[in-house]
Amino acid sequence: MIPFLDLTRQHAALKRELMAAAERVLDASQFVLGGEGRALEAELAQLTGARHGLGVGSGTDALRLALSALGVSRGDEVLTPAFSFVASATTIAMTGATPVFVDVEQDTLTMDPDAAARALTPRTKAVMPVHLYGHPAAIDRLAAFARARGLALVEDDAQAIGATWGDRPLGGWGDAACLSFYPTKNLGACGDAGMVVTTRDDVAERVRRLRHHGDTGRYHHVEVGYCSRLDEVQAAWLRVKLRHLGEWTERRRAIAARYRAGLAGLPLTLPVERPGARHVYHLFTVRHAQRDALAKRLADAGVGTAVHYPRAVPDQPVFAADGERRWPEAYRAAREVLSLPCYPEMTDDEVEGVVDAVRTACEELG
């Protein structure tokens, strides 16, 4: 069996360091908004080229709070890709604003800047591209578009920590960017956690107060806020893992390079890495016209796979838009995508096992 993902390997290797970090927090016994969280915020602000990091309860909360901090509210529209994890759109709805779905580019499956321009209305307040699977959206074009139209730009960087575009890290291109430390992410907590990073002092200040009951300090509450703070145990664990992120990303890239070589020439679409982009392969997602049959054959051969995502976002029951004609690339992707195992702790033998199984399955499917 080659599991799609096995987090026990990472935690077995780091157990001693993680337990020591947890003990440090217990000894200090400051569990919320303490030194570990502040240190992690500084480390991730530096990694993403932003000035501030604000630790929050999840990636979802990071998006919701960043949008609110930028003044997005009822009556506004926010552009979001029609193909992503659902939180890229539901967080817009949580602010009272309307998510406006934009089709994705055929090769990267990230927001199509031309389609974004066509979706603009006088009510458009912000653009929220997603760096899907760990590959940058066309962030230089989208940032220029947002600047020219006076729109806020929020990067959904949940899947792409450490990725770069034109040698500039993702996360520092707009008004704010949002990280997720969901356990399966490239930098994963042992529970839920997230962060807003921003270069804007005013946005940092507003997120700081929104995450803590609208408090400006000493029980002085100036607006309705939330209770969404990154806890100290998660922060301490994330700091242990952050020291390994560089080598883990290199390993993901090496696995991806082996897949590219081993799967070349098959009737399978491999993920692109655009010139100028540095992909961090949160997911190695291929496309195949008979996706479900391919997944079944791989499962029979003992290879775990997953579908990210089986529905376009507007096609989710929560939005229930009838949109095959409006967002054709997103709907087609939902039928064709299949993620192969790609995580740093995979052995070389497992990587070869995946290559062999995919080759055999594709040949059988013809």
Ligand SMILES: Cc1ncc(COP(=O)(O)O)c(C=O)c1O
């Ligand atoms: C693209 C994207 N946006 C937002 C989120 C939400 O993050 P979280 O699960 O930490 O709330 C996720 C991950 O789950 C994601 O993949």
